[in-house]
Amino acid sequence: MKILPLLGAMAMALLSCHAEGKFPVGINLGQNSDYTPMFPFADAMKNARGWARVDKRYEAGGVSLNPQGWPLEDAAIVINAAVPDLAGVYQLKFRGPASVSAPDGGKVEDYQYDSGTRISTARVIVPERQTLLSLAFQQTEGGVTDVELLRDLPADGPFTKVFLESLKPFGTLRFMDWMRTNGSKQVSWADRTTMGSAVWTRPNGVPIEICVDLCNKLHADAWFCIPHLADEGYIREFARLVKARLDPGLKVYVEYSNELWNFQFPQTNYFKAKATEAFDAKVRAGEMEESRRNQELYAMLWDMEALSAAKALKIFRDEFADNARLIPVIGSQSANPYVTKSYLRSGVLDGVISAVAIAPYFGHFLGSKKDADRTLAEGIEGVFARLGEDIDSSNKKAIESNAAIAAEKNLRLVAYEGGQHLTPSSGDKERDKQLNELFIAANRDPRMGEIYKRSAANWAAAGGGEFVYYSHVSAYGMSGYWGLIENMQQTSTPKLDAVKTIASGNFETSDKK
The missing domain is CATH 3.20.20.80 (Glycosidases)
Structure with a gap:
């Protein structure tokens, strides 16, 4: 040999x-x-593009961020782009009040805000064949933090x-x-x-x-x-x-x-x-x-x-x-x-x-x-x-x-x-x-x-x-x-x-x- x-x-x-x-x-x-x-993470936010201005959501940047990268003002973010199989019901949770929308398709439903804990929750419904998902957070009180968007997929830890x-x-x-x-x-x-x-x-x-x-x-x-x-x-x-x-x-x-x-x-x-x-x-x-x-x-x-x-x-x-x-x-x-x-x-x-x-x-x-x-x-x-x-x-x-x-x-x-x-x-x-x-x-x-x-x-x-x-x-x-x-x-x-x-x-x- x-x-x-x-x-x-x-x-x-x-x-x-x-x-x-x-x-x-x-x-x-x-x-x-x-x-x-x-789709590695249960929290879809972890593969998001980066925070951007609401009117320029595809271009990460242009907004003030805290040291952890959360926006200090109204902002938008692209979660997934040109990716198949996004359909499902996502569970949204974040800190601070906001008017939340899905400007590239999908619905934000059942929004609730607890003023005592300052926690907001909602469901984001993404229809079949949608390949682009973004969220916009407006009417905030100095931005939002700790945004979590759980996928409609079984998870094991993160x-x-x-x-x-x-x-x-x-x-x-x-x-x-x-x-x-x-x-x-x-x-x-x-x-x-x-x-x-x-x-x-x-x-x-x-x-x-x-x-x-x-x-x-x-x-x-x-x-x-x-x-x-x-x-x-x-x-x-x-x-x-x-x-x-x-x-x-x-x-x-x-x-x-x-x-x-x-x-x-x-x-x-x-x-x-x-x-x-x-x-x-x-x-x-x-x-x-x-x-x-x-x-x-x-x-x-x-x-x-x-x-x-x-x-x-x-x-x-x-x-x-x-x-x-x-x-x-x-x-x-x-x-x-x-x-x-x-x-x-x-x-x-x-x-x-x-x-x-x-x-x-x-x-x-x-x-x-x-x-x-x-x-x-x-x-x-x-x-x-x-x-x-x-x-x-x-x-x-x-x-x-x-x-x-x-x-x-x-x-x-x-x-x-x-x-x-x-x-x-x-x-x-x-x-x-x-x-x-x-x-x-x-x-x-x-x-x-x-x-x-x-x-x-x-x-x-x-x-x-x-x-x-x-x-x-x-x-x-x-x-x-x-x-x-x-x-x-x-x-x-x-x-x-x-x-x-x-x-x-x-x-x-x-x-x-």
């Missing part, structure tokens, strides 16, 4: 896991937002039961999107979302406590991402909270920010600006030649990111006292193993991280400007043929290369994200529309499940460990087809069914490839 010399004891542990009939599968939770068809049920197949939950890691502006511990915050969407996502409680309820390992601007106090309190609140039998993956190699994200450009500043200073001091900018700038960038990651992850190490359940990781670029080498080169991460994490997506090129015409000409048969070629060639090679680099440092290889990466990106509106229709069909096709199993088999053969798919639930469209399911009513899709099968340790496909 060729992976044994490469990965030694780590590969043996993985094979033992397979022998028990299981494979470590996780899931990325999508952004908690008004437009995500997730979570809806349908949400909990949908997550049961997954052994690890990654909270990168749920906590809005990309472009985070959080610096101090006071900046974070708290349990008392009015909404758990923008700007900083879901409270850490809720993430931990979700893992405890599902007995799933947690995967957290540290905001790139967070100071030492923030990181230390983060670590202490997780250590104290999470079931001690669960593992904690911790990652510094997200995709620091990816220049689509503000955190990467933040470090690029710092590296550029440092390089320019060396040029001015005569320590560096301008002609070496392209080579040296990126080396400095990767070194800076590795050092910042090491400092942040070391704080978690200190707080957990090197407890074996803590798994600090460095996220790297799957398709470019040189980035992985560069992060590990200086040695600052030695003794700090336990794993290298990559995202071995496949098929991203099929919607590109270069390949779009061929993709459309070959149709869905061609899509699956080329996806198969990708996972058995360049994708497989990238996984094996990263595994070898990790093994040189005695590190595990895990996947922070992964799955199909079909996106219409040809640059031509009409072509992208056609690609979108084709890619939606491909993601709903049973053959996509077969591709997922083939990809997982390659991952396991290379010694890969935990594979955290991207993502849980999302509507399909021009921005991608990320969800294993498209809405919370789906309990079976080709991708979801395949991942469940993979989790059982079975990678066998119907075509035996």
